[in-house]
Amino acid sequence: MLTDRSITTAISVRDLNFAWASGEPVLDRCTLSVPKGEFWMLLGTNGSGKSTLLRLLAGLLKPTSGDIEIGDRLGFVFQNPDHQLVMPTVGADIAFGLVSENLSFQETQQRVEESLSAVNLSQMIRRPIYALSGGQKQRIAIAGAIARHAEVLLLDEPTALLDGENQTELVASVRELVKQKNLTALWVTHRLNELDYADGAFLLERGKVVDKGDPMRLKQLLLERS
Ligand SMILES: Nc1ncnc2c1ncn2[C@@H]1O[C@H](COP(=O)(O)OP(=O)(O)OP(=O)(O)O)[C@@H](O)[C@H]1O
Ligand SMILES: [Mg+2]
Known part of the structure; x- marks a missing residue:
């Protein structure tokens, strides 16, 4: 109870x-x-x-x-985003965090898009991680947590x-x-x-x-x- x-x-x-x-x-x-x-x-x-x-x-x-x-x-965000963003692009990084959720391709796409919209970075879905500012990287790390429904x-x-x-x-x-x-x-x-x-x-x-x-x-x- x-x-x-x-x-x-x-x-x-x-x-x-x-x-x-x-x-x-x-x-x-x-x-x-x-x-x-x-x-x-x-x-x-x-x-x-x-x-x-x-x-x-x-x-x-x-x-x-x-x-x-x-x-x-739970979603964990570290001091240095370079320690937690592991894939080459924004969209791939958030999708990678969803692997253990066993979602369909469409569901994964939807979660990636929704989470990027939540942190106001929808336009950056194909952006290479190296081409983000520090603040944008942190918002991507947070989007990863949102995508996993933390x-x-x-x-x-x-x-x-x-x-x-x-x-x-x-x-x-x-x-x-x-x-x-x-x-x-x-x-x-x-x-x-x-x-x-x-x-x-x-x-x-x-x-x-x-x-x-x-x-x-x-x-x-x-x-x-x-
Ligand atoms: N892996 C470790 N092995 C042994 N001692 C550790 C380890 N990690 C941290 N400590 C010690 O534990 C104590 C608390 O460290 P912690 O990192 O939690 O502090 P903090 O409040 O986050 O400090 P900061 O503001 O510098 O980030 C410190 O004395 C630190 O030296
Ligand atoms: Mg500390």
């Missing part, structure tokens, strides 16, 4: 602990939840455990202890390599997608101006959530600290 929580919460993490083989603890009773349909950001200094937490959420690492509840239709997007510093204009475009377009398609997103960043687009934010310190909530309050707090 679905509980109220599972209806309204898309990502739930309780008392999560994780240590590398060296024994160094990285996540320390980390607890957070992200409501369905919302765009939340994860902040914290270098080494505070943000990327490790995203990898645990994606099932790429196994926690030492604690609970994770998250849907199985419900939860995990984005690890997707704007780190982008200039200011591409950064703003990307964060605005992810917010719009989340709202239009009722997705949920957890977005890791060091760039405080991106908080203007968030519904909420978490502050991670030494693997623990030490503050959470209103993104504008957290922005102010971190600006005062810097």
Whole structure:
């Protein structure tokens, strides 16, 4: 039976602990939840455990202890899009991500076209990957997740390599997608101006959530600290 929580919460993490083989603890009773349909950001200094937490959420690492509840239709977007775009052209890359879905040729085409339209890059379906800007590459990586009907997007510093204009475009377009398609997103960043687009934010310190909530309050707090 679905509980109220599972209806309204898309990502739930309780008392999560994780240590590398060296024994160094990285996540320390980390607890957070992200409501369905919302765009939340994860902040914290270098080494505070943000990327490790995203990898645990994606099932790429196994926690030492604690609970994770998250849907199985996940999309992961990395800091460097060159690490995840593998085919020579935009259309081929998105179609390649659909191989395990066992779709017909027509269904695949339709998913590719719909996902490109969702990120406003329909005209680039035949464009070679090397001929895209960094911001366009990130939007193609996001289109790949949309094509697979991802419900939860995990984005690890997707704007780190982008200039200011591409950064703003990307964060605005992810917010719009989340709202239009009722997705949920957890977005890791060091760039405080991106908080203007968030519904909420978490502050991670030494693997623990030490503050959470209103993104504008957290922005102010971190600006005062810097
Ligand atoms: N593969 C690994 N083996 C051992 N230790 C690791 C490994 N990957 C990361 N760590 C360590 O785990 C800790 C948390 O790293 P993590 O990458 O999660 O931090 P982060 O918050 O994402 O930092 P940044 O802002 O620099 O991206 C760091 O001390 C890091 O050195
Ligand atoms: Mg990181």
